[in-house]
Amino acid sequence: MTARLLEPLLILFGAGFTAAVSLALGRVLLRRLNLRLYRAEEWAFSFVLGAAILSLAVFALCAAQIAYPAVFLAAGAVSIGAALRAGAFRPQAKPFPALPALWRRLFLAVFSIYTVLYFFNAMAPELSPDGSGYHLGLVYRYLREHGFPRITTHMYSNLSQGVEMLFLFAFAFGRHSAAALVHFAFLVTLPMLMLSYGRRFGFAQAGAWGALFVFVSPIIGVDGISAYNDVAVATLVFSVFYLLQIWDRERAPGLLPAIGLAAGFCYASKYTAFLAVPYALVFVGWKARRKRQAVLSPLLVISLCALIMILPWVVKNWIVLQNPFSPFLNGLFPNPNVYVSFEKDYAQHMRNYEGLRSRRDIPYELLLGGALASFLGPLFALAPLALLALRRPEGRRLLLGALLFGSPWLTNIGARFLIPAMPFASLAMALVLSEWKRVAPALVLVHAVISWPSVLERYAPRYAWRLEKIPVRQALRIESEDSFLNFKMPLYSVARMVEQNTPPGAKVFTYSSVPESYTTREILVAYQAAFNNRMGDILWNPLLPDFAPTWHLRFRFPSQPLRGIRVVQTASGVPDLWSVGELRVFDGNRELPREPGWRLRAHPNPWDVQLAFDSSPVTRWRSWQSLFSGMFLDVDFGGVRTAGSVLVECSHDQSKIKLKLEGRDAGGAWRPLAAAPEESDAPPLLGLRRAATRELKWNGIDYLLIFQNDFGAEDFRSNAPLWGITEVREHRGARLYRID
Amino acid sequence: MNPPRPGAAVPPGRLSRWKASRGFRYNHNFVRATGFCLFLLVFAAGCGTAPESYPPPAQRETPPAQSATIRHFVAMNDPNAASYILRDVSEGLEANSWRWAFRRPELRFFLHSSQHLKFVMDFAIPEHTFKETGPVTLSVFINGQLLDRFRCAKPGRRQLEKEVPPELLKAGALNLVAIEPDKVWVSKEDGATLGFILASAGFQE
Numbered sequence: 001m002t003a004r005l006l007e008p009l010l011i012l013f014g015a016g017f018t019a020a021v022s023l024a025l026g027r028v029l030l031r032r033l034n035l036r037l038y039r040a041e042e043w044a045f046s047f048v049l050g051a052a053i054l055s056l057a058v059f060a061l062c063a064a065q066i067a068y069p070a071v072f073l074a075a076g077a078v079s080i081g082a083a084l085r086a087g088a089f090r091p092q093a094k095p096f097p098a099l100p101a102l103w104r105r106l107f108l109a110v111f112s113i114y115t116v117l118y119f120f121n122a123m124a125p126e127l128s129p130d131g132s133g134y135h136l137g138l139v140y141r142y143l144r145e146h147g148f149p150r151i152t153t154h155m156y157s158n159l160s161q162g163v164e165m166l167f168l169f170a171f172a173f174g175r176h177s178a179a180a181l182v183h184f185a186f187l188v189t190l191p192m193l194m195l196s197y198g199r200r201f202g203f204a205q206a207g208a209w210g211a212l213f214v215f216v217s218p219i220i221g222v223d224g225i226s227a228y229n230d231v232a233v234a235t236l237v238f239s240v241f242y243l244l245q246i247w248d249r250e251r252a253p254g255l256l257p258a259i260g261l262a263a264g265f266c267y268a269s270k271y272t273a274f275l276a277v278p279y280a281l282v283f284v285g286w287k288a289r290r291k292r293q294a295v296l297s298p299l300l301v302i303s304l305c306a307l308i309m310i311l312p313w314v315v316k317n318w319i320v321l322q323n324p325f326s327p328f329l330n331g332l333f334p335n336p337n338v339y340v341s342f343e344k345d346y347a348q349h350m351r352n353y354e355g356l357r358s359r360r361d362i363p364y365e366l367l368l369g370g371a372l373a374s375f376l377g378p379l380f381a382l383a384p385l386a387l388l389a390l391r392r393p394e395g396r397r398l399l400l401g402a403l404l405f406g407s408p409w410l411t412n413i414g415a416r417f418l419i420p421a422m423p424f425a426s427l428a429m430a431l432v433l434s435e436w437k438r439v440a441p442a443l444v445l446v447h448a449v450i451s452w453p454s455v456l457e458r459y460a461p462r463y464a465w466r467l468e469k470i471p472v473r474q475a476l477r478i479e480s481e482d483s484f485l486n487f488k489m490p491l492y493s494v495a496r497m498v499e500q501n502t503p504p505g506a507k508v509f510t511y512s513s514v515p516e517s518y519t520t521r522e523i524l525v526a527y528q529a530a531f532n533n534r535m536g537d538i539l540w541n542p543l544l545p546d547f548a549p550t551w552h553l554r555f556r557f558p559s560q561p562l563r564g565i566r567v568v569q570t571a572s573g574v575p576d577l578w579s580v581g582e583l584r585v586f587d588g589n590r591e592l593p594r595e596p597g598w599r600l601r602a603h604p605n606p607w608d609v610q611l612a613f614d615s616s617p618v619t620r621w622r623s624w625q626s627l628f629s630g631m632f633l634d635v636d637f638g639g640v641r642t643a644g645s646v647l648v649e650c651s652h653d654q655s656k657i658k659l660k661l662e663g664r665d666a667g668g669a670w671r672p673l674a675a676a677p678e679e680s681d682a683p684p685l686l687g688l689r690r691a692a693t694r695e696l697k698w699n700g701i702d703y704l705l706i707f708q709n710d711f712g713a714e715d716f717r718s719n720a721p722l723w724g725i726t727e728v729r730e731h732r733g734a735r736l737y738r739i740d
Numbered sequence: 741m742n743p744p745r746p747g748a749a750v751p752p753g754r755l756s757r758w759k760a761s762r763g764f765r766y767n768h769n770f771v772r773a774t775g776f777c778l779f780l781l782v783f784a785a786g787c788g789t790a791p792e793s794y795p796p797p798a799q800r801e802t803p804p805a806q807s808a809t810i811r812h813f814v815a816m817n818d819p820n821a822a823s824y825i826l827r828d829v830s831e832g833l834e835a836n837s838w839r840w841a842f843r844r845p846e847l848r849f850f851l852h853s854s855q856h857l858k859f860v861m862d863f864a865i866p867e868h869t870f871k872e873t874g875p876v877t878l879s880v881f882i883n884g885q886l887l888d889r890f891r892c893a894k895p896g897r898r899q900l901e902k903e904v905p906p907e908l909l910k911a912g913a914l915n916l917v918a919i920e921p922d923k924v925w926v927s928k929e930d931g932a933t934l935g936f937i938l939a940s941a942g943f944q945e
Contacts, residue, residue: 594796600796601794609793686812721855722945
């Protein structure tokens, strides 16, 4: 009973403490920068900039491996104490002139009602797929390991995680819901910023209505109450824009570091928000040049302050993953952790959502469908009206912001990738609509009514991601988290099944994601890293005859002394991936033993070359890139050896490859040995299933989690003895197997 | 020195002295120094390179019978197919893929394990022999014991697949497989017999 009372208190403390520390740090920073802001702006920017500093501080604690709740508590208390001692919380700024009473009441009414809805949803147990999956899964892992472990098997850990650092700070005290409430804090800050922006620049009415257009939108609500980061990113991006507009008017030098920090925090929070940095630099450079002011100095200040926020993530990736921008740009920064072909497939997948039947459906799905993971709300059908704002300078600025920060949507057509553009588009819409008296407030009311959960239920698709009610009992933990999640989230109980049926430290391989924040076991998802891709490939080998190395390509040449051989692939322009199961060198009928002095090389993907020389029928070296001429596998014998043939054991899933053989003669010169191989087929192999699971075991994987819709699920179930696995537990169509 | 009261007008000189007395405050030198440190950090982080070459890895245990001369399965175009054939299969390879099987073809296979195996055979009943023989029933014997009978009611290519009880098999030894058609085609000219077309046979999991 006490624990049940304590839980909501800890949630509120975790989120409140994070927000308070952010505010304290931000207030101190603003005082140091000596900015002249209005009171509402001071609070909002304090939170945003303080969150940036806190995020950086948590990163440093994680890097130092001292991410303990006690350390967070002490650091936070010191920050708040220092801010209080410095008088940073004492109001100095003046308030905005009061809004007309009618507007104020309408704004406050809608804002308050939706704030209540959002607050209880954020405080309820975390249900969101990505929030309960990788966002908080990684946060939980950092907390368990008191910092950053060296993770190379989880592509989402490679992304910048600035907002997740704030989640970690809150999670340490109040777990999942505390983290979600931190995102909720950004959710309520965003309309405040938009309103303030309108008030400062002379269109308060449009500011108020634009703020509510965004705040009430179904996607903003459901994303902002989850442990996601899109609404936080929208808040940060809009802050950069807002600070730049103030700088343009006042040219206060103290604004430049604030702009730099906020822009850098955009990158630190989400790669796609990196655009805030070039936007700030171009804006300041252009404006300074037009007024014949110094250009270099302000640009330097912004760049360096932005780099303070950006570089920790870049350097972390560079050190751990050998790619500063992992999991992207792997062609530019070749590395063993993320394959080039995966990046290509992933990008294509993000541009083609499964539920989307046709490109022509995109506008409908964005407005009120569910195929793009949620929807903006029917009000945004009026978004084209925003173009009329081009008549005004502030409208042009807003529309440029919408265009720029909405452009990453082209790389991922999910509706939430439009969130960073929504504040700009909404303000531009409101600018136009507020020219007609009562139209904008009427639209706000309609938007508020049709975006309410019980109304959404009447017209929104059943499976669209949206809010359903005000979950007071669940938020206050009158209904336990376990009971609620068991009912609402089938995968929760699968994660718990894994937790309860595996020993601590167990590694579980699966083809489908699970809400990893609800288990302490390491979940390796097949698509999430190069290592996982390889394990998935090995496990599919016994199931797909085309994956087995039964296609034998033998190069014959006159027996001769050689220092090395090289198999070169010369085809290009086709999507096949070249692979080699085994590469064997013969002198007559005798295979040359693989001596320790041999040196093996491959291009591309040199890191996996040993897989073609390990005598395992289930492992293979793969190029993990589409065919291009000049790919090779190369053996240096470390001395002169006599050889007369080379056997390349391949799989049939690469029909377009063209191979030739080169040899390095005793004098060290490379020359052609055979232009083409003889082809034959070996009989199907026995024991592949057992060999595959044994390979996984050698790679530290102890368990398989196979869902009923996974490829080969029935084979795992019916041929468990052949695989050498034992079913530990089945739950809701997911089977947990132990590798024997 | 006491800080200025909030909102109170502060003379410029006093404000800057007060700020200086509170430790850090923002100035461009700080930013430049930080930038230099960050540059050094990035420069140092970019020094790693990929290894150029690797030695051969530890060799995995070769799966059972993978490298033996006689294995668990044979395709008739395998250069080593003759080692599997004991009787009643033609010596000549047709169309580079199949051979004639006669009255009671017999093959041998080495099996490391007797568990979880099925007998598989890719074969065909040719149309011109079927015209005379009609439907054919093949009896498959493993180590002399009947595995099953398979009726071929139509000519054409067939894939036979049947789980083998472990007790019929010998682990770690050669196993004999005989396939006996109940009818064979007999040449009216020279009395030669033709049973069926055999493409591949053996054991799989």
